[in-house]
Amino acid sequence: MTVNAETHAGGHTWRDLPAAQQPDWPDQEALRDVIAELESYPPLVFAGECDQLRERLGAVARGEAFLLQGGDCAEAFDAVSAEHIRNKLKTLLQMGAVLTYAGSVPVVKVGRIAGQYSKPRSKPTETRDGVTLPTYRGDSVNGFEFTEAARIPDPQRLKRMYHASAATLNLVRAFTTGGYADLRQVHAWNQDFVKSSPSGQRYEALAREIDRAMNFMNACGVDPEEFRTVEFYASHEALVLDYESALTRVDSRTGHLYDVSGHMLWIGERTRQLDGAHIEFAARVRNPIGVKLGPTTTPEDALTLIERLDPEREPGRLTFITRMGADKVRDKLPELVEKVTASGAQVAWICDPMHGNTFEAASGHKTRRFDDVLDEVKGFFEVHKSLGTHPGGIHVELTGDDVTECVGGGDEIFVDDLHQRYETACDPRLNRSQSLDLAFLVAEMYRDQ
Numbered sequence: 001m002t003v004n005a006e007t008h009a010g011g012h013t014w015r016d017l018p019a020a021q022q023p024d025w026p027d028q029e030a031l032r033d034v035i036a037e038l039e040s041y042p043p044l045v046f047a048g049e050c051d052q053l054r055e056r057l058g059a060v061a062r063g064e065a066f067l068l069q070g071g072d073c074a075e076a077f078d079a080v081s082a083e084h085i086r087n088k089l090k091t092l093l094q095m096g097a098v099l100t101y102a103g104s105v106p107v108v109k110v111g112r113i114a115g116q117y118s119k120p121r122s123k124p125t126e127t128r129d130g131v132t133l134p135t136y137r138g139d140s141v142n143g144f145e146f147t148e149a150a151r152i153p154d155p156q157r158l159k160r161m162y163h164a165s166a167a168t169l170n171l172v173r174a175f176t177t178g179g180y181a182d183l184r185q186v187h188a189w190n191q192d193f194v195k196s197s198p199s200g201q202r203y204e205a206l207a208r209e210i211d212r213a214m215n216f217m218n219a220c221g222v223d224p225e226e227f228r229t230v231e232f233y234a235s236h237e238a239l240v241l242d243y244e245s246a247l248t249r250v251d252s253r254t255g256h257l258y259d260v261s262g263h264m265l266w267i268g269e270r271t272r273q274l275d276g277a278h279i280e281f282a283a284r285v286r287n288p289i290g291v292k293l294g295p296t297t298t299p300e301d302a303l304t305l306i307e308r309l310d311p312e313r314e315p316g317r318l319t320f321i322t323r324m325g326a327d328k329v330r331d332k333l334p335e336l337v338e339k340v341t342a343s344g345a346q347v348a349w350i351c352d353p354m355h356g357n358t359f360e361a362a363s364g365h366k367t368r369r370f371d372d373v374l375d376e377v378k379g380f381f382e383v384h385k386s387l388g389t390h391p392g393g394i395h396v397e398l399t400g401d402d403v404t405e406c407v408g409g410g411d412e413i414f415v416d417d418l419h420q421r422y423e424t425a426c427d428p429r430l431n432r433s434q435s436l437d438l439a440f441l442v443a444e445m446y447r448d449q
């Protein structure tokens with residue numbers, strides 16, 4: 001990997017275009033210094049890993065694998081601890097085991113992790129008790145605390161984002177390749193959970209079946225290396241383009257540009273303007289790219305995005321993450337899938353059942369109903385079944401902690417419980433039990449389709 005003139009020429013063409021949702025940095029000179037420093041830092045991921053994920057997502061696009069993408073809405077610097085990271089990873093590994101075993105499908109595991117620090121917002125300011133301040137835009141930009149000082153965008157935070165991502169990724173790599181993710185640990189991931197929750201008990205029963213299957217294979221003399229480690233990738237929304245572009249490098253093997261801040265990047269619903277800077281940036285890098293598609297997306301938008309981001313029609317390059325809302329998915333998704341399929345493009349279709357189903361509870365908490373989340377996934381499966389296309393995966397906001405942010409689930413959380421452990425810095429996440437519930441239900445849907 002090298003940083004050279006080509007990096008700058010190739011990586012910075014977005015600067016000529018309007019970029020939505022960028023921080024209003026008060027000190028441009030300080031920003032320039034930070035960018036220069038970030039440009040000198042080593043990559044967080046290797047370009048070859050991005051290529052490997054592109055291949056895995058190609059299998060998703062062809063209907064041969066299922067994508068599980070999940071993690072926080074907004075990671076926070078003060079949550080970069082072994083406990084938080086392990087809990088999140090454990091939850092994703094458990095969901096992966098459920099989907100692989102009960103859904104009988106290879107699962108590509110991708111975290112919203114190690115870089116998910118920047119947030120697009122619907123309003124530029126927030127008012128509390130008559131005081132109006134700039135809105136919180138993620139730990140990469142400003143502080144969550146409601147004070148004037150905390151809410152001023154500070155470019156030094158971009159360096160903290162890099163270091164927090166590096167520390168997180170380091171532990172994730174250690175856990176996934178160092179023995180913790182070994183399938184023989186399938187019970188251990190559930191240990192602190194089993195007695196207290198219906199989904200934990202259901203998981204324990206499945207883990208026993210996996211154990212039996214492994215013992216059987218072992219007795220037959222089969223002990224595959226694939227059981228010892230897990231392939232796990234990192235993804236985040238490519239939002240703050242100064243950061244993403246400072247971490248873009250020319251791959252010395254191929255001469256192509258890669259954004260080495262994460263394996264997969266996605267462009268959000270609020271920044272996917274066809275003539276905007278984010279799509280231009282994403283078009284220049286070789287990472288696998290996701291684009292969020294909300295209910296106002298037209299088939300023409302989708303086809304133009306394919307033209308811009310996947311001109312070679314390479315399965316795995318482009319993932320459409322649809323987030324329509326439970327009440328709209330059956331209406332809005334069919335035409336998009338139909339027209340994209342008719343064009344000959346082979347994108348991966350993934351369902352984000354979170355972002356179209358947010359509402360404010362009477363208590364003032366931003367929340368989501370588990371039943372709405374489930375209903376959007378059901379609608380997504382129905383649409384793909386009726387069109388003969390592949391429901392490629394789910395993209396969810398979750399945490400491994402027992403928070404009370406979304407209502408419903410087998411171990412039911414009520415609106416009146418929300419205040420108990422409402423810890424998110426932005427959107428409400430499924431807790432561990434709700435995440436496992438969802439995995440079991442999605443596995444059933446996948447098997448039945």
Ligand SMILES: O=C[C@H](O)[C@H](O)COP(=O)(O)O
Pocket residue numbers: 073119120121122123355426427
């Ligand atoms: O994931 C993020 C949120 O959906 C996005 O930031 C919008 O949230 P807001 O309406 O609270 O700004």
Ligand SMILES: C=C(OP(=O)(O)O)C(=O)O
Pocket residue numbers: 073120237267268269270292323355427
């Ligand atoms: C902001 C997000 O989603 P969307 O762009 O779909 O609104 C998100 O994924 O946190």
Ligand SMILES: [Mn+2]
Pocket residue numbers: 073074355397426427
């Ligand atoms: Mn969110």
